[in-house]
Amino acid sequence: MAASLGQVLALVLVAALWGGTQPLLKRASAGLQEVQERNWARQLLQEMKTLFLNTEYLMPFLLNQCGSLLYYLTLASTDLTLAVPICNSLAIVFTLIVGKLLGEDVGGKQAAAGMVLTVTGITLCIMSSVNKTQGQPSTF
Secondary structure, three states, X not given: OOOOHHHHHHHHHHHHHHHXXXXXXXXXXXXXXXXXXXXXXXXXXXXXXXXXXXXXXXXXHHHHHHHHHHHHHHHOOOOHHHHHHHXXXXXXXXXXXXXXXXXXXXXXXXXXXXHHHHHXXXXXXXXXXXXXXXXXXXXX
């Protein structure tokens, strides 16, 4: 089963929602180590309270969960051999891009080369799948 352009765009959006929110979640949860309770149940409840009352954490979390919902809905009509690589590989690329925009050290030239190779590979997968959908013979 080949994917339509709309399905591919939905999967790229999933990757953007997943990957783009990771650095934001990391940054917003930085103070979580300061929460100290005596037993594990109270610790868990206090950590949840700390996170979910923090809008800086809650907004990226909700966007991330919207990505998960979109992924679930898109999987009903998309081939797994295309959906999984697009979402998981591009999520890493979006994480690196947003992390860099936030001033994090993301790895320099090697990370950039990895992103280029990842995007190139995913582009080839997408082109192959879209060509099959349009009835054109694939050259891959």
